[in-house]
Amino acid sequence: QQQVKQSPQSLIVQKGGISIINCAYENTAFDYFPWYQQFPGKGPALLIAIRPDVSEKKEGRFTISFNKSAKQFSLHIMDSQPGDSATYFCAASSWGKLQFGAGTQVVVTP
Amino acid sequence: SAVISQKPSRDICQRGTSLTIQCQVDSQVTMMFWYRQQPGQSLTLIATANQGSEATYESGFVIDKFPISRPNLTFSTLTVSNMSPEDSSIYLCSVEGWGGGEQFFGPGTRLTVL
Numbered sequence: 112q113q114q115v116k117q118s119p120q121s122l123i124v125q126k127g128g129i130s131i132i133n134c135a136y137e138n139t140a141f142d143y144f145p146w147y148q149q150f151p152g153k154g155p156a157l158l159i160a161i162r163p164d165v166s167e168k169k170e171g172r173f174t175i176s177f178n179k180s181a182k183q184f185s186l187h188i189m190d191s192q193p194g195d196s197a198t199y200f201c202a203a204s205s206w207g208k209l210q211f212g213a214g215t216q217v218v219v220t221p
Numbered sequence: 222s223a224v225i226s227q228k229p230s231r232d233i234c235q236r237g238t239s240l241t242i243q244c245q246v247d248s249q250v251t252m253m254f255w256y257r258q259q260p261g262q263s264l265t266l267i268a269t270a271n272q273g274s275e276a277t278y279e280s281g282f283v284i285d286k287f288p289i290s291r292p293n294l295t296f297s298t299l300t301v302s303n304m305s306p307e308d309s310s311i312y313l314c315s316v317e318g319w320g321g322g323e324q325f326f327g328p329g330t331r332l333t334v335l
Contacts, residue, residue: 143322154313154326155264157222162322200263207252207317208279209324211263 114138115203117212125220130188132215134201137182141203141210144177146186149198149214158199159186191219223248223316225327233333234304241300242330244314249294252317255287258329259310270297270314304334 117134124130134144143162147155161168161175161184168175174187188195196219201212224247234240244253253270268289269277276289291297301308311329318325 145324147326152331154225154328157323157325160323204322204324207254207324208266208269209254209256209264209315211265213263 113213114210115201115212117201117215119215120213121216121218123218123220124191126191126193128191128219130186130191130195130217130219132186132199132201132217133183134185134203134212135181135183136203136210138203138205138210139182140205143204144175144184145202145204145209146173146175147200147202147211149200155200188217191217193219193221195219222323222325223250223318225314225316225325227312227314227327227330229330230328231331231333233335235335236305238304239300239302240304240332241298242312242314242332244297244299244327246295246316249319250316251294251319252324253291253297254315254317254324255289255297255299256313256315256326257310258313264313267299267312270299301332304332306334308332309334 145160146158148158149155159173172189177184202209226245228243255267256264258264267282270291272291288300313329315326
């Protein structure tokens with residue numbers, strides 16, 4: 112039973128475009144929602160995170176939008192660059208235990 | 222963020238043997254966790270490594286197969302016992318700092334079982 116559902120599975124975007132990845136959850140006990148970026152052969156790197164009392168958080172080109180009532184959250188990557196090509200995972204945490212989405216492979220074309 | 226190292230970075234092992242993976246953090250942390258990432262898949266939590274007490278395992282993972290130690294606030298080990306090819310995965314440790322929330326991952330140990 113997957114507690115965090117992520118879409119799309121893959122995404123191709125042109126350089127300068129916007130990448131949008133969506134996640135949904137069911138467990139209302141989740142209280143922390145991070146996004147991780149993973150390059151091949153590397154461990155996941157924390158990108159940005161949000162708590163449910165905030166509807167939006169922006170750090171540089173990365174923005175999380177959070178809709179508590181709909182139990183959905185999304186990652187927006189503005190001005191996408193070829194160096195952003197990676198796999199992105201959303202996650203939801205309760206008591207520090209992370210439940211991960213299935214991942215989205217993002218490819219940014221020059 | 223904490224600096225996390227894992228040893229070994231990769232290994233190829235024979236069926237039926239065991240491998241112990243080490244996770245070292247450069248500062249004291251409250252929580253340490255072990256995850257598994259099967260090839261091309263997402264991450265799954267194996268267990269929470271508790272300092273000074275037995276680890277807490279998630280559904281589908283048992284202590285006999287994945288014994289875990291955490292002797293202090295900067296170090297933990299995960300052993301993959303009696304390995305089979307199905308255990309071929311990347312094993313990652315993660316840590317949560319004193320402030321709570323933010324969790325950082327080590328580089329992972331890529332295990333191949335023949």
